[in-house]
Every structure is written in C-alpha cells, then in structure tokens.
Amino acid sequence: MAPVAAACGNPSEDPQFSQVRPPVPGGEVALTTDVPVGGCQVFAPKGTVVTQPVEGDFRAFEAECSHKGCFVASSTEGHIPCRCHGSRFDLTDGSVLGGPARSALPPVEIEVRDGRIFTA
Template identity: 50%
Template sequence: MSNNRPSSHLLSRRSVLASGATAAAVPMVAGCGEDEPVTAPEPPKADTELLKTSDVPVGGCAVVSALKLVVTQPSEGQFKAFSSLCTHQGCEVSSSSDGEIPCTCHGSRFSLTDGSVIKGPAEVPLEEVAVEVKDGVVTTTNA
C-alpha cells in the first residue's frame, strides 16, 4: 500500500502518545509551586474550651484539629493560639516541643509567640486567636 502524503505529515503512534503525555503533565507541574491564598477558618465562639494546659509542652505546641487551631506555650504559663492551617498551601501544622510550630508538608516553621514565619516557603504569619486560661483549661475569649 502506498501513501500519497508527504512523510513530514505522518505522525507515529508513539509521537502522538508522547505529545499527549507531555501536554497532560504541564498543568500538574505548573500548579505544584503556586501558592493559593489560605483563609483561616472562623475562630470558635468565646469560652470554647480548647485543651488542658498540661497538654501543651513548655516551648512547644499542641494542635486541636477539630477546631483548626494550634495552642502554644512559649514560656511557662504563657499560652497563645493560632490557626493551624499553614499559610503556604493550607496543610495543618503539627504539634511539637522543639520551640517552633512546624508544617511538615513543605517545611515552613512559625513562631510560638506571635505566629510569624521563621522559615519558608510560607510568607504570611498564622492568624492569632485570643485565649485565656480558666481552671487549667485554655479557652477562647472575645478579645
């Protein structure tokens, strides 16, 4: 059988499949490095009990996943709370006792004291939620 088309117009099955795979991969690669805006969830209403003070290590933090919060104790008796969603791509940060709030998804680290970025790729601090201690329990406030 002869083909009347010039050879420059013929595509092999392999080249068609290869070009399709390349085109399909481009959006996945392009989306990998982009930061989507991460919006912190609405903080819980005032007087919501988060956890016992004894559950938060001094110089560390404990995540309250159900409320999307992380509670820190930067120094003995000082408690802070922040959104537990990393501002880089929205992964939940992890509990720790090493002096920082870690996000294990991409390596960001945040301050226990003010939620500021210590190490990127995150560029925006964690949003703070006002808390107080009542009878050994960290509780949200209206402040």
C-alpha cells in the same frame, strides 16, 4: 479534649480533620497540661494550635499553614512546624521563621481559666 499527636496534612484529604471548623468564641480548646513548654499542640476539633513559649504563657493560632493550607504539626522543637513543605512559625506571635510560607499564622484570642484554655 484530645490533642492530635501527628497533625499534618491537607485538611481536605486527611480524615482526622474531617470535623475541623474555625474556633468557636468561648469554646474550650485544650487543657493547659496538654501543651508542652517550648512547644505547641494542635487541637483538631477547633483547628487551633496552642503554644507555650515559656511556662504559663499560652498563645493560640489558626492551625492552617499560610503556605498551601496543610495543618501545622504538634511539636516540642521550639517552633510551630509545617511538615508539608518545611515552613516554621514562631511560638510567641505565629510569625514566619522559615518559608516557603510568607504570612504569619492568624492569632486566636484565648483565655486561660482553672487549667483550661478557651477561645475568647
């Protein structure tokens, strides 16, 4: 599954997100090798951001920012950034590190099998 290099923007205005849909239970989201340690990668077809806070520990969240609905961005900066208005979210639990967002990114349950990440 191809990661999105510069994922950010209003889903309704950004053509790369025209196919975005909620995560599908049991669907493959990503390869573990696509997700940087200490960072995150957004996967547009599933609308999911997958993080790897420490090596081998994968988490996933809905990629739509809780502020005004832009998609958060892929990053190696140690947090999940939203480039629309500067909100930052924690890699481990999706909580807000810096506003204007006030709510955490909703978690997406995942399973990791054979180097692949699936929604649970």
